[in-house]
Amino acid sequence: MGVVVVSGPGQYLPDPTEGIINPADLPQAKLIRRSRNFAHRPCPDRGKSCFRQTIYTRVLHDVGDLVLGRPRDIHLEYSQHRCTRCKKFFNADTSEYALPRSHYTHRVVSLAVRLLVEDGLPYQAASWHLWRDHRVFMPFATVQNWVEVGGKRRPDRCG
Numbered sequence: 001m002g003v004v005v006v007s008g009p010g011q012y013l014p015d016p017t018e019g020i021i022n023p024a025d026l027p028q029a030k031l032i033r034r035s036r037n038f039a040h041r042p043c044p045d046r047g048k049s050c051f052r053q054t055i056y057t058r059v060l061h062d063v064g065d066l067v068l069g070r071p072r073d074i075h076l077e078y079s080q081h082r083c084t085r086c087k088k089f090f091n092a093d094t095s096e097y098a099l100p101r102s103h104y105t106h107r108v109v110s111l112a113v114r115l116l117v118e119d120g121l122p123y124q125a126a127s128w129h130l131w132r133d134h135r136v137f138m139p140f141a142t143v144q145n146w147v148e149v150g151g152k153r154r155p156d157r158c159g
């Protein structure tokens with residue numbers, strides 16, 4: 001069930017963000033920097049140590065900061081390497097944070113799946129719950145998209 005915001009004895013304060021549908025009007029996300037950026041990485045095929053070619057950044061929406069009431073975005077820097085033997089490019093592994101192509105962390109995905117599958121919430125309610133109790137902005141079209149992908153539940157798009 002929902003958490004009631006109480007300030008002072010028994011005083012109920014409604015969530016000031018209730019009804020906001022434009023993400024630009026939401027409180028600004030707190031930025032967390034993480035790095036999977038390496039000078040060298042072993043080639044996944046033959047283990048040869050390979051130089052870094054490029055640095056990329058993935059933005060991942062994580063569970064928010066409930067004390068500040070703000071969402072939290074992880075800016076995850078990762079390196080891309082090129083194997084001179086296989087002539088192939090590969091990226092530093094970022095799977096401890098998120099699935100490939102996902103814009104949400106593993107923590108957020110498990111939360112959303114729990115709300116939809118275990119609690120059986122409708123998309124819009126799940127989307128609102130994620131925002132209200134976890135400060136994750138996930139438009140309900142995104143939540144819906146997961147379900148319609150059918151069992152896979154991998155968010156390929158961000159809204």
Ligand SMILES: [Zn+2]
Pocket residue numbers: 043044045046047048083084085086087
């Ligand atoms: Zn190689």
